Amino acid sequence: MKQFFNVEFAADTTFLKLATDVTISMCRLAGFNDSTAKDISLAVDEAVTNTIKHAYHFDRTRRVTLQFTITETELTIDVRHNGKPISDTEIHLPDMEEYMKQYRKGGLGIVLMTRIMDSVDYGSIAGIHYCRLVKKRSQQHAH
Amino acid sequence: MELTITIEQKEGTAVIYPDGFINAHTVNRFEEALQNLVKEKQYRLVVNGQNLQYISSAGLGALMGVIEEIRDNDGDIHLSNLSESVFNVFDILGFTELYEIFDEEGPAIRAFDGHNRK
Numbered sequence: 001m002k003q004f005f006n007v008e009f010a011a012d013t014t015f016l017k018l019a020t021d022v023t024i025s026m027c028r029l030a031g032f033n034d035s036t037a038k039d040i041s042l043a044v045d046e047a048v049t050n051t052i053k054h055a056y057h058f059d060r061t062r063r064v065t066l067q068f069t070i071t072e073t074e075l076t077i078d079v080r081h082n083g084k085p086i087s088d089t090e091i092h093l094p095d096m097e098e099y100m101k102q103y104r105k106g107g108l109g110i111v112l113m114t115r116i117m118d119s120v121d122y123g124s125i126a127g128i129h130y131c132r133l134v135k136k137r138s139q140q141h142a143h
Numbered sequence: 144m145e146l147t148i149t150i151e152q153k154e155g156t157a158v159i160y161p162d163g164f165i166n167a168h169t170v171n172r173f174e175e176a177l178q179n180l181v182k183e184k185q186y187r188l189v190v191n192g193q194n195l196q197y198i199s200s201a202g203l204g205a206l207m208g209v210i211e212e213i214r215d216n217d218g219d220i221h222l223s224n225l226s227e228s229v230f231n232v233f234d235i236l237g238f239t240e241l242y243e244i245f246d247e248e249g250p251a252i253r254a255f256d257g258h259n260r261k
Contacts, residue, residue: 045199
């Protein structure tokens with residue numbers, strides 16, 4: 001059985017904390033422990049921040065939707081928007097060794113997302129763009 | 144207030160106490176505090192995370208924004224009293240190799256004695 005929960009909010013960093021709080025609650029509902037729930041909420045923070053920054057260029061009149069889907073096997077979180085699609089260059093994973101040598105700044109969000117989640121994908125359907133974050137539930141969580 | 148920053152001077156070191164959450168919404172306050180210290184030529188910094196509940200990559204970016212100038216001036220940023228979840232963010236990114244992290248503030252300050260990266 002699938003369970004859904006959607007939340008929509010203005011593309012304003014003011015709502016980041018609310019978005020992460022909702023994510024932690026959904027992760028608990030899906031049976032993740034507190035530590036994993038916090039990690040997943042961080043991945044959502046990064047995806048929402050990237051959306052506000054790169055897709056909407058901080059235009060607070062636009063909207064971001066989070067859709068949580070819990071299935072027997074996984075938790076899927078879609079971060080949706082109808083702004084500028086995130087381009088391939090923007091989702092390039094930096095070489096962390098070089099990154100640290102050069103004391104670079106920025107671009108760490110995608111690294112956190114990919115290291116925390118089992119998969120991170122970008123796509124578009126009918127003009128709605130999304131970043132899809134997936135975390136597998138362990139067997140004991142499946143009902 | 145989602146983030147407040149307090150700074151205390153201790154044994155020639157500026158100790159920064161962020162209280163609350165550092166994310167893309169609040170990071171400007173943290174960034175401004177770091178940049179002001181660097182402008183004042185304070186290159187020995189400790190970030191005491193005893194009241195830091197959360198940090199996203201925005202906060203790590205703020206540290207990266209000043210670390211080069213600080214190290215070029217024989218200084219460094221030490222971190223102390225991090226919660227498990229905040230430490231975990233540094234660890235996931237491999238930043239535990241880039242910054243010295245201490246359990247307590249005292250050793251983080253004293254580690255500057257005789258410390259010279261050049």
